[in-house]
Amino acid sequence: xxxxxxxxxxxxxxxxxxxxxxxxxxxxxxxxxxxxxxxxxxxxxxxxxxxxxxxxxxxxxxxxxxxxxxxxxxxxxxxxxxxxxxxxxxxxxxxxxxxxxxxxxxxxxxxxxxxxxxxxxxxxxxxxxxxxxxxxxxxxxxxxxxxxxxxxxxxxxxxxxxxxxxxxxxxxxxxxxxxxxxxxxxxxxxxxxxxxxxxxxxxxxxxxxxxxxxxxxxxxxxx
Numbered sequence: 768x769x770x771x772x773x774x775x776x777x778x779x780x781x782x783x784x785x786x787x788x789x790x791x792x793x794x795x796x797x798x799x800x801x802x803x804x805x806x807x808x809x810x811x812x813x814x815x816x817x818x819x820x821x822x823x824x825x826x827x828x829x830x831x832x833x834x835x836x837x838x839x840x841x842x843x844x845x846x847x848x849x850x851x852x853x854x855x856x857x858x859x860x861x862x863x864x865x866x867x868x869x870x871x872x873x874x875x876x877x878x879x880x881x882x883x884x885x886x887x888x889x890x891x892x893x894x895x896x897x898x899x900x901x902x903x904x905x906x907x908x909x910x911x912x913x914x915x916x917x918x919x920x921x922x923x924x925x926x927x928x929x930x931x932x933x934x935x936x937x938x939x940x941x942x943x944x945x946x947x948x949x950x951x952x953x954x955x956x957x958x959x960x961x962x963x964x965x966x967x968x969x970x971x972x973x974x975x976x977x978x979x980x981x982x983x984x985x986x987x988x989x990x
Contacts, residue, residue: 820946824925827953831918834957838911845904852895859888897975903968910964917956924949 806826808819866881895901928945 816943820943820950823947823950827950827957828918828921830954831914831921831957834961835911835914835918838907838914842904842907842911845900845907849895849901849904852891852900856888856891856895859884859891863888897979899968899971899975902971906964906967910960913960914957917953917960921949921953 806819806822808815808822810816810819863881863884863886866879866884925946928942928949
């Protein structure tokens, strides 16, 4: 699972056996967030059931790790874009503010460039606002932190379950059922975080698109 709203041209594969169906498309992303295919499992014997639980654990962890990796790459792209736009905004605004002073000392023609530079600075701010570069960066960081927290909690709980042990005559199905519940909670948490971030992006995209149409409509209609 920003943010820019153009179509993506590349695809990102995560895990060992990625699905061929992308879960979503979003703008200015390095690729689509993909989900690893569900593992093939068999539970005819106790050993196969244990192997199935281990395969499901790896599958769930790969889901979380793949999402974290995808958001990390996306965050780096957004961070670079946001910093570049902010730096350009400052430089252009300063240049536009100094132009009238230079016009008084050098030539009146220099002063006219002040309006151009200030307009360009405003354009950088508008680009960042309408394409959600900085806000996408913030959402990526929040998603990464949430995913890392869920993955760490799962791994600690899993280690606790393994180290806890139990009596020799205990039902082997009891710890297995607990482990399956932990796997399900991790998978649900990953899906919830990705879906929440996507929902936020869609809301921001629609709001920005509506405001952009309003601006264009006012410009075309004139005073």
